[in-house]
Amino acid sequence: MASIAKKVKKSDDALEDESEALEAIDSCQNEIDALNEKASEEILKVEQKYNGLRKPYFQKRNEIIKRIPSFWVTAIVNHPQISGILEEEEEECLQFMEKLEVEEFEDIKSGYRIHFYFDENPYFENKVLTKEFNLGSSGETPVSTSTAIKWKPDRDLTKMLPKKAMANRRKRGLEYRTFFDWFTDNNDPINDDIAELIKDDLWPNPLQYYLVPDIEVEPEAEEDGGEEDFGDDGEGEEEEDELEEEEEEA
Amino acid sequence: MASIAKKVKKSDDALEDESEALEAIDSCQNEIDALNEKASEEILKVEQKYNGLRKPYFQKRNEIIKRIPSFWVTAIVNHPQISGILEEEEEECLQFMEKLEVEEFEDIKSGYRIHFYFDENPYFENKVLTKEFNLGSSGETPVSTSTAIKWKPDRDLTKMLPKKAMANRRKRGLEYRTFFDWFTDNNDPINDDIAELIKDDLWPNPLQYYLVPDIEVEPEAEEDGGEEDFGDDGEGEEEEDELEEEEEEA
Numbered sequence: 147m148a149s150i151a152k153k154v155k156k157s158d159d160a161l162e163d164e165s166e167a168l169e170a171i172d173s174c175q176n177e178i179d180a181l182n183e184k185a186s187e188e189i190l191k192v193e194q195k196y197n198g199l200r201k202p203y204f205q206k207r208n209e210i211i212k213r214i215p216s217f218w219v220t221a222i223v224n225h226p227q228i229s230g231i232l233e234e235e236e237e238e239c240l241q242f243m244e245k246l247e248v249e250e251f252e253d254i255k256s257g258y259r260i261h262f263y264f265d266e267n268p269y270f271e272n273k274v275l276t277k278e279f280n281l282g283s284s285g286e287t288p289v290s291t292s293t294a295i296k297w298k299p300d301r302d303l304t305k306m307l308p309k310k311a312m313a314n315r316r317k318r319g320l321e322y323r324t325f326f327d328w329f330t331d332n333n334d335p336i337n338d339d340i341a342e343l344i345k346d347d348l349w350p351n352p353l354q355y356y357l358v359p360d361i362e363v364e365p366e367a368e369e370d371g372g373e374e375d376f377g378d379d380g381e382g383e384e385e386e387d388e389l390e391e392e393e394e395e396a
Numbered sequence: 397m398a399s400i401a402k403k404v405k406k407s408d409d410a411l412e413d414e415s416e417a418l419e420a421i422d423s424c425q426n427e428i429d430a431l432n433e434k435a436s437e438e439i440l441k442v443e444q445k446y447n448g449l450r451k452p453y454f455q456k457r458n459e460i461i462k463r464i465p466s467f468w469v470t471a472i473v474n475h476p477q478i479s480g481i482l483e484e485e486e487e488e489c490l491q492f493m494e495k496l497e498v499e500e501f502e503d504i505k506s507g508y509r510i511h512f513y514f515d516e517n518p519y520f521e522n523k524v525l526t527k528e529f530n531l532g533s534s535g536e537t538p539v540s541t542s543t544a545i546k547w548k549p550d551r552d553l554t555k556m557l558p559k560k561a562m563a564n565r566r567k568r569g570l571e572y573r574t575f576f577d578w579f580t581d582n583n584d585p586i587n588d589d590i591a592e593l594i595k596d597d598l599w600p601n602p603l604q605y606y607l608v609p610d611i612e613v614e615p616e617a618e619e620d621g622g623e624e625d626f627g628d629d630g631e632g633e634e635e636e637d638e639l640e641e642e643e644e645e646a
Contacts, residue, residue: 167463171603174457178450178600185446189439196435200428207424213417350428353421 193254208245211352218243221355227343236303236325242267248349257281260344269303271296279335290335295326304330443504458495461602468493471605477593486553486575492517498599507531510594519553521546529585540585545576554580 211217219240222228232240245263262275277292297303303326323331328340348355461467469490472478482490495513512525527542547553553576573581578590598605 164464167460168603168607170460171457174453174460175601175603177453178457181446181450181453185442188442188446192435192438192442196431196438200431203424203427203431207421207428210417210420210424214414351425353418353425357418 190254194252197250197254204247208247212244214356216241217356218246218352221348221352224355224358225343225348228340228348231323231325231328231340233303233324239267239269239303240325242269246344246349246352248345255281256283258345260341268298269301270298275329277329277341279338279341281336288335290332290338290341292329292332295330440504444502447500447504454497458497462494464606466491467606468496468602471598471602474605474608475593475598478590478598481573481575481578481590483553483574489517489519489553490575492519496594496599496602498595505531506533508595510591518548519551520548525579527579527591529588529591531586538585540582540588540591542579542582545580 219237222232222240223237242265243262244265245261247261247263249259249261251257251259257278257280259276259278264270264273264275272293272295275293275295277290279288279290281288295302303324328338469487472482472490473487492515493512494515495511497511497513499509499511501507501509507528507530509526509528514520514523514525522543522545525543525545527540529538529540531538545552553574578588
């Protein structure tokens with residue numbers, strides 16, 4: 147603690163008292179830091195416990211979802227942001243997606259995986275496409291990886307979009323990336339908005355997006371709570387209206 | 397659940413199965429939502445518990461800090477961002493601050509108060525100046541309020557800075573606000589960076605900022621860990637150098 151003693155030009159007594167006080171503050175800080183660490187650990191345990199408790203419901207939900215053809219692709223198409231990267235032929239391809247699953251790492255903080263399960267389909271051989279985010283602990287560089295897609299001959303959707311279509315997307319203010327561009331791109335894992343929207347918005351409640359078109363058909367639909375259960379907040383609706391307006395202007 | 401039945405144009409059987417499936421998904425979502433709510437409550441309880449456990453250490457720390465003259469004003473002057481709003485005469489005034497305290501609301505989420513305790517001083521009559529942030533629960537509009545300062549005659553620091561000084565601050569790339577401008581301004585409570593820096597950075601560990609100048613006195617000071625305890629990162633040092641250069645130019 148040599149640094150403390152040099153701190154101020156004061157009488158020896160004042161100097162000694164300040165030095166003592168600083169040591170005492172430092173030891174308070176250490177106690178506070180230790181409590182902070184214990185708090186983080188306890189909160190993590192609570193999160194892990196509830197992740198475990200939620201799991202069977204997510205599994206049950208996924209089983210039920212399989213009974214509804216095109217559930218996931220519909221929810222994605224209706225999602226105000228995620229739909230922005232979906233090209234028409236990709237939408238065809240995602241009709242074959244029978245299950246989507248988000249799996250957090252055991253410690254929650256360090257990463258997660260998004261699994262897309264597919265039926266037999268004309269586009270690729272894989273049964274599962276996984277994008278994994280390894281966000282690491284402090285100090286480590288975050289990394290994402292994705293399953294190499296075994297495209298069937300002439301079916302590689304990352305190579306099928308002509309440059310013109312991409313320029314057109316840009317002009318319409320849409321993202322220049324398409325769904326499979328996003329899936330295969332691992333250049334900037336900490337700013338992957340689409341992955342975060344899937345994990346934190348689509349996965350926790352896909353039903354609200356699956357059901358969005360209903361709301362649009364009847365914008366004045368009953369306000370008496372009949373639809374509240376689905377937690378729809380009407381955001382998707384506005385989004386769609388804006389798009390329509392833009393298209394009319396163009 | 398009338399909305400579900402209208403969803404798709406399919407055979408009656410398919411329609412009925414989908415309707416049933418959607419109800420089942422909805423009930424899964426409700427279970428998940430209930431678990432989310434319970435998880436939030438449990439996490440809040442952990443946070444409240446540790447807030448309680450930390451409190452005596454913060455109180456003890458505040459008592460010790462009183463033994464060090466000008467502790468808080470020094471920490472503020474050394475803080476790389478907060479120092480940016482401090483004018484010279486305000487620094488004089490803050491020499492009379494004997495205690496700073498951040499108090500979170502009981503439920504943590506809904507707000508907090510920053511208390512500045514002052515000794516008898518030539519600037520104002522108040523013993524305590526408090527800025528309170530009432531961030532409310534979802535739906536409510538966040539509001540901040542601050543103690544009305546009873547300035548002594550001709551001592552109102554919010555009116556003492558000539559326009560020229562403010563223009564000069566802007567030219568130097570500093571914030572146009574001064575400390576008391578910040579304190580009395582309640583126009584944008586959700587984007588109050590200074591309040592957040594005080595709450596989340598200065599208050600949790602003021603010692604690291606109080607100690608910054610030591611490093612400047614001896615830039616080559618021992619690298620052997622003697623100073624590591626205080627978590628200094630040397631940022632404040634650069635800041636001061638820049639200021640000095642600017643003042644010489646002026």
